[in-house]
Structure formats: structure tokens, C-alpha cells
Amino acid sequence: MGWLDNDVALITGANSGIGLAVLRRFLQEGAKGVGALVRSDQGADALRQEFGNRVAVTVGDVRSASANEEAVAATLNAFGKLDTLVGNAGVWDYFASLRKFADGQQLADTFREVFEVNVMGYLLAAHAAAPVLRETRGSMIFTLSNSSFYAGGGGPVYVASKHACVGMIRQLAYELAPDVRVNGVAPGGTATPLKGPESLGKHDARLSEIPGFSDAVADAVPLGFMAKPEDHTGHYVLLASRTNSCATTANIIQSDGGWEVRGRPPRKA
Template identity: 30%
Template structure:
């Protein structure tokens, strides 16, 4: 099936992470030009860019920094002249791991505000920055990566879950705000706990619990989540917009 991605320019934020890598590889396999962003781990995205070849280029992107979205978009437009797809995959975790025994009201202000503001404002700010280029070409796809924690919840994840839930509301309204300007679609992909090459400790600790909730009795891997992301971001998707697509193995 031709997904109509050959020659299109795709930004994948957080491409140094396990899921981001799989998403970037998926778009590259369909012939897209892929912008790989990273915050700290440049070596990981450079290795990935080497695998993809001359259709990939690497840009540092700190989603919490002032004017970061504008700088990223300007750099991509200078090189490619267009932005067709944005995958908001980057995430900023807190400085400590979620603690289910901690009281959410005891989390220091600097900690919870950073998690909430950086994740929400980073994704929304970059969506705002790419929108004019998509409206100009009357074509575009936004795919926001959420988490099943946004609807299922878990003690210790209150602020991360709140940030991800915000993407659901934004994407739904953005679908209406963009749809009148052409073939521009906005959707959320909501994975559950997913097995990647960078989250082994989390999978070891909690994988059994989440696998037992799935009809498949297993966790999905990164490629299984990346497939729906690539489809939603492609020209083959002509009618799915404003939706939250759960890719959780049925959990």
C-alpha cells in the first residue's frame, strides 16, 4: 500500500528514544525526509540518521526552551522548504521516577510545574509553529503521542497524565481549526506500556501487570505502535481526524 509519503518532510521529536526511533524508521521506510530531533542524546540520533541515509537530518530541540519551536521550524524550512507532518513524541519526565506511594500534593512546585508546562506548552507551541506552513500548502498531518495513563491513571503519574490528557483536548479542537484550511488532520495516538529498546527497567518492573490486562497477554513493541502513527501521518489517511487512537493491545 502506497502511503503517499515519498518526498514529504516529517518532524519526529524525541527521536533518540525507543518509540521515536521506531516512528522515524517507519516514515523513512515510506520514502519521507525525516527530521530527527533530540534533547541530549545526539549520538543515538546520529546513529539513526546513519541508518536512514541522506533523507534524514538531525537538529537539537529543547522543548522547554524559549523560542525553541520557532528555531526548529525555521531550520527545517531553510533546508526542506516545507513541513508536511509533525509527530509530537518528545516528552520531559520529572527529575525523579513516579512514586506511587508519594502524595501528589507533596510534589515540589518546581517539579510538577516543569512536567506540566514543558510537555503541554512544548507540543502546543510546536504545533502552532508548523501550522502556517501546512496551511500554505493546504496539506498536513499532526500526530501527538499520548499515554494510556491519560485515561487509566496511576498513582504517582498525576502531572504526566494531566499533560498527556491536554493533548487530547488540543488535538480535537485543532482538527476543527485546521480542517478548513485544506487536507490537514490532527490525531492522537495513545500507547499503553510499550516494549522499546530504552525502557527495559520499566518493562521489567511493571510489564507483567500491564500484559495481563491485554487480550493479547503481552506488551506491544515499538514497531507495532509506530505503524499506526505512520498511517495517521500519511496521505493514505484521508478521513481520520480529531480522534484518540488507542494502541494498547486492547488493554
């Protein structure tokens, strides 16, 4: 038996990186099925090929209210209920500092794009899923970042968007209690194909392909390695489990290699 026996989840951004790893882990933990909201037909086809009728895939943009509503409806149609929403789709600004913007318009465009994906996308998913999660007394889990708490994990736009998600989680936990638990997982640097904003010409970039990034992350954190998506999935399972986290809401698990105490001690001779 797994921790999520017969549960049903919906995951946004489920076709790669942390989202895909969480989807696989939920099914391994006994989930009845998982809904997935993905951006492309190619990503949808890959999920259907790997998981068959254990997934209900919706193709759409997380910035669209109707796409989120369709994903909830597709999940209910396939599996009859919804126990957990995992808001995971995101975009990173590739360390775009204030002085790197060509002009104010590019900054405004980047702000709009990053906040619409990272914050509005989560809120739209929450709005679509909340009524059915109230019925099952389920939970919401949102993917945050070490940039939700610390500077240096991106530029000011990305860091601001992830800080905003902390407030969002706390407010949703306040509003939806006692029926729905709302929590988050905040990974540090992770080897994922996280994309950048179109406004910066980074839509086809991949975080995991940045030269030297893995070594830089490993050198920056006390645990001394760059995480893989699978390294974070246990936290999502814990927070989704009614048995193991029934008293937990408004909580964010930091899964970042010890970023809070960064600055490794000298190596012993």
C-alpha cells in the same frame, strides 16, 4: 510505492523509543526526508550516522520556542516543505502518587516539568509548524498514552498531563480545520527508554528497565503482551497519509492491547 511517498515529516523526541521507530517507518514508507528535534548531541550524531542526509537534526529542548522554530526551519531548508508534525517527546512520572511527594514544592516542581514537556512542548511544536502545514494541507500527530483515558498508568501529574493532550488535540483540530488535520496515537505500556523528571531524580531512569514491568503489562491487557515501539508505527503512517485518512481529524487511535476491556477471561483448560 509507500504510503508517504515524497512526504516530509518533523518528529520531536526522534532519537529513541517510539519516535525513532516512527522515523524509520516513515522513511520505509517513502518519505523524502525527516526533520528531528532531539535533546543531546549524542542522539543527533547517532541519527546522522544511521540516516545521513535523509534526516535534518536539530539539537534543542522541546520546552524552548526557539528550538521548535529552528527544527521547522532546518526541515524546510533540507527538504523544502513539511507535510506532517509528529509531537512525540515526553516524560513519565514513574507512578509518583500524591503521597510520595516529599512536600508541596517537589509536587509543584514535578508538575511544572512534566507539563512543560508533555503539553507545552507539543503546543510550541504546533505553533512553529502550523503556518507551513497550512500551506501543504498537512497534519499533526501527537503521541498520547492509555493514561490519556484511564487511571493507573502513572501518578496524578502524568495522568493529568496526558488527559490535557486530548483536549489540546480536539481544540487544535477545531482551530486548524480545514487546512490541517490533527490526530493522536495513544500507546499502552511499551518497551521504551522513557525517562522520568529531574525533579524526582528519575532523569536517568528507563521505563524498559523496571524489573517485572513487561510481565505486569502483559498480564494487565487482553492481548497479553507488552508492545515494542515498532508495533505502533502503522497508526502514525495511516494518520499521516493523505490518501488513507483524508477525512480523519480530532481522532486518537488507542494502541494499548485492549486496555478498555482489560481483565482477561480465565484460561481454557
